[in-house]
Amino acid sequence: MATKRMTVSQALVEFLGHQWTVDGDIRQRTIPGMFGIFGHGNVAGIGQALKQANVLEPGLMPYYQARNEQAMVHQAVGYARMHRRRATYASAASVGPGAANMLTGAALATANRLPALLLPSDTFATRVADPVLQQLELPHDIGITVNDAFRPLSRFFDRVQRPEQLYSIALSALRVLTDPVETGAVTIALPEDVQAEVLDVPLAFLQDREWHLRRPLPEGAALARAVSAIRTAKAPLIVAGGGVLYSAAEDSLRAFAEATGIPVATSQAGGGSMTWDAPQYLGGVGATGTTAANRLAREADVVIGIGTRYSDFTTASRTAFQNPDVVFVNINVAAFDAYKHGTQLPVIADAREALDALTVDLARFRVSSNYTARIRREKAEWDAVVDAAFVPTGHNLPGQAEIIGAVQGASSPRDVVVQAAGSLPGDLHKLWRVRDSLGYHVEYAFSCMGYEIAGGLGVRRAAPDRDVIVMVGDGSYLMLHTELVTAVAENLKIIVVLIQNHGFASIGHLSETVGTDRYGTRYRFLDEGSGTFDNDRVLPVDLAANARSYGIDVIEIAPGPVAIDDLRAAMAVAKDAQHSTLIHITSDPLVYSPDGEGWWDVPVAPESQLDSTRAAYDDYTTAKAAQKPLLGSPAPDRGRGDA
Structure with a gap:
């Protein structure tokens, strides 16, 4: 040998x-x-x-x-x-x-x-x-x-x-x-x-x-059971996950949705499975979803999960699907995911192969004209909400939705937006209008602070013919920004939109909903008397100067009524550049994006001396009442007064 x-x-x-x-x-x-x-x-x-x-x-x-x-x-x-x-x-x-x-x-x-x-x-x-x-x-x-x-x-x-x-x-x-x-x-x-x-x-x-790579075909009997369930559906809904993209099934998904009229909602990983303007596309579903997707999810009698692992954000912590007789048809290459939600209708197969087979077997199926009208109405209503959210307010500090709108407007169809943590994933899931199957890159299975710049460089290495737009808050930026040096050293062009919130915007908002009043979420000087950071003494941190020190081009957007106009202009400069640019803009973290009628289960302390926490617990128990168990009856409440 x-x-x-x-x-x-x-x-x-x-x-x-x-x-x-x-x-x-x-x-x-x-x-x-x-x-x-x-x-x-x-x-x-x-x-x-x-x-x-x-x-x-x-x-x-x-x-x-x-x-x-x-x-x-x-x-x-x-x-x-x-x-x-x-x-x-x-x-x-x-x-x-x-x-x-x-x-x-x-x-x-x-x-x-x-x-x-x-x-x-x-x-x-x-x-x-x-x-x-x-x-x-x-x-x-x-x-x-x-x-x-x-x-x-x-x-x-x-x-x-x-x-x-x-x-x-x-x-x-x-x-x-x-x-x-x-x-x-x-x-x-x-x-x-x-x-x-x-x-x-x-x-x-x-x-x-x-x-x-293995692309397993659906087993005949399993496919037949799925077809039978879908054929009887009055209000079916597709939940498309990352598996759709990994199997390059977006064309098959679009063909299936167009042929049957079944609406499509996406998880974070499934963003890009359909373009935003497709008639059957409702946007993101779940805790960070749109009203269009979440309203139809509540009433869906058959949910067709394709390549999704059904995270708690996708299911709105098991509150998204409220039809008491809802049936899950789960198409997944992994049996572990195909059997979720206690389904008896798993289809263990490649997403593209399964969709192509379903399109053939359901050739004569189409949702009712009433349901089609409902889909069109809910989609139009949410699109109008997004249009309004993108209109600049003229305030000195814009809200995050305005910033997303400006970046979206300045982007090209094949650009890739990259994000991972904070309030941006939720806002992008609701607001970003995806125009390309690989144009939406939000790492949300681990939602790792610090992923954005490094992940964006990986995206650029993979797609040197696309502009990569990294959107990152100051909290995540501070976790891991040193790969900007890599961008400079290798002339890997990325556009970084750094949104300065002076703290943790997402957890600050969540902190309010659980009754802890943004405790520990602001970037402020320590007040030695109270032992807290809860004051108005903002830190004199200059993140634009930090980025500039790495050798990257930096454009600073000054607060003021024309900040959004300046952001659009900065994006144009960054897109024309041959190298990386960081755009620094300060936002108002207290201006929230439109609500999509989703919920996320974050337990609230049932016993507290704080009025804010007690009020939050009352809201929590009201929302949790809609949570469905996997099987059987809901678990008993273990809140105030329970042994």
Whole structure:
């Protein structure tokens, strides 16, 4: 058997450079590059291998710098979503803190069901130097290292304790990365001594290998049961999730909706499944949904979930679907999701294949003319609400809806808006008018503060022909803004719209609804007398200057009655530029966007000495009364006076 003598790291890098994902007639590199921050744990292993590859075969495994290990994984996730999970980046980190910094990224990738390959370095397998710098020592189990924290956050985890283990581990890792059901964070822990050990690698391990994505067809009997249920529906509703986009099923969804007249609502991950102006599209559904989607959801007798995991935001914490006889037809490639809501009508299949089959089998089905009129009426009413919300008020500090309207108006149809945390995801879900299937990128499974800029860079890497508009509040910006340096270093153009709220706008609003009066959510000087930050002494933080210090172009919008006009002009400048621009604008966090009649279950303290909390609890119990159990009767109230 022909072999090649090389280190474990050299073998892994060469192996990764020869992996290909095949999806129908699309064939692309599974791992087109690697992010890395080097330390003593990987500089002589993965670092040396990447350097050698760069000298001998530059296109094999391109290396890219990062400023934060967490951000490396965010970039990989942003890239993976834009490529519909067909490709992602690897992320290499050193021992201890470098590895631990990737834990948040691992959780985000797994929660979003998006592939990311993590290569954290580990302590010596031989323990010849024990303990090494940055080693975590636990007397009850010396074998536990920082990297064991990746186990519950990864869809696949293994540690290369001996060089010859690399083959089976690497192949298993790629199997999971390219599996539409199992994908998420894939972690290969690499002890720093093993990284540099030598072995004779079979050439078969280093040759091109193809991973064909599975697109399972719906089973005939399951499809027939689903067709029967839909055929009897008077008020059906489709809830489209991320699975629609990952299977490239948006054209099939549109064809099915047009043929049957069934309206479509989307989860955050499903944003882009239909364009905003499609006659059957009602917008987002659930806690951050539109009135159009939520009103029809309340009355729906058959809910057709396609590629959705039914998060609490999508179901409005189980208050969205109020019809007592509602039936769920759940189409999902994962049985785990297909069986949710206690359904007896799961269709375990690829979204596109299932939709195409349903379109054929329901060729003679169409919703009633009355229902069609209702869809048209609710959609028109919500569109008018959004139109009004986008009209500038002329106040010195605009509300967030006005800002979104200005950015939307200045954007092009193929631009990609990127967001993740704070009040922006909810407002974008209701207000952003998506015009392209990949134009809406809101990371909301983990809703990770700090994702936006790094994720936006991943999107730009994946789609260099699109403008990427990163919208971020000051709270999330402060969590992870250093990848602006990466944007400058590689001339990766993104447009960052930084909205200054002087605090946490989303949690501030939520704090009011649960009766804690925005406690701890304002960015203010500490009042030593009261021990709180609840005052009007705003911090003299200059985030525009911070961004400018990284070398990025900055446009500051001064408060005033023409702030929105200035924002539109700034967007035009940013879009014409060949490099990244950050636009800084201050908003009024107390001006809220239109209500979509959704609800989110955040428990309120049933006993309190605060009048605000007691009032909030009364509102909470009223709203919670609409919450439906999975099966049977509602759970008993455990509030005031219950034993």
